Amino acid sequence: MIRLFVPHDLTPGAGIALDEGQSRYLAAVMRLAVGDEVAVFNGRDGEWSATLAVVGKRSVALALKAQTRPQIVGPDLDLVVALVKRARLETIIEKAAELGVRRVRLVVTERTQADHTNVARLQTIAVEAAEQTGRLDAPQVVEPLKLEKMLRAWDDRALMFCDEAGDARPVLEVLAGAQPA
Template sequence: MARADFLSTRLFVEAPLAAGAEIEATRDQANYLLNVLRKRAGDGLLVFNGRDGEWRAVVADADRKRCRLAVEAETRPQTPVPDIDFLFAPLKHARLDYGVQKAVEMGAGRLRPVMTRRTQASRVNLDRMRANVIEACEQCGVIAVPSVLETAEFGALLDRWPVEEPGRRIVFCDEGDAGANPLPVLSALPRGPLAVLIGPEGGFSEEERARLRAAPFVTAIPLGPRILRADTAAVAALAVVQAVLGDWQ
């Protein structure tokens, strides 16, 4: 597998990518390339769209407010999106941005906010979430762009899960678990589609915990002997799941 180039500027584009294609950068992208990075005609960068792999491109034409890119050659082929969902009770503002970006870096393939009884945020800006997903992909060499799914209510999500996600096991981080080491629990699970569920600040309610523990498609894991904030727990949980059952193998 070709290694990511972490020195070159990377830009997500919507247009199809192929040798010889020309892409008109958006106004914001043109401003970033020309006025922030000071790119000029002939300067190179990498472009990707989540479908056609990663390609080398050059600034073909530019003025103060517009920029056209010429696609030259593929640098890395398209890879599939990781088969791990990240389900989380949304936090507020900057901590939500952080959590989304870290989930992408840790290899989540789909992200879905879940409203629980103790969720802090009353609504989620999905467009902002998608922007954070793309920013994380651009910065970390990710080619397969994760999708952002509509917000779900906790009870309805569990009701629909066996029908909408047959065969996908939910691993939920149970702050009330008496254990400390998640590895034995994860090691006993068969490989297959997974979803990692992170609760809100303050944890799941007792009713929510009881429902999760009773569901045959849910496995509870501890995350060590200390209390973790929700955004820290997300990174820790995705790390151990990837190490035992994911693409870190």
């Protein structure tokens, strides 16, 4: 079943007007018609079944039927990643969403070659990955910050540094010996 992330509140019987991109996707790409079913979620109200109530060239309206899954909150897990080349960064965002991170924090390090990125595009990739994996939320992609600034503002949550050099102990072994804070 097709799943869509929507910003709207989800309540029984509510109607939802989809944006132009989602409308085009359902009507022109997937060729759905009035009465066809989709699933929608917003990260707050769980997953709901909906039927296409109106199908036009540039607009599709949904009618919500019933909640199919209650909202669950995943782990409060952030991925902090330095800006890398666009294609690689897009893959990292997609995989992070698939693995369940709540936020992707982009940072600029001393050796970062790219100093900017299209955060809106990365957010779209995160949403699409969430739609495909069955998540009930989509991770937030945070605007890039200098690494030092991000670290200075870090709260009291645990921070784990991973280096791909390959000479460190396995992460599960390290975490098993960690002392609670």
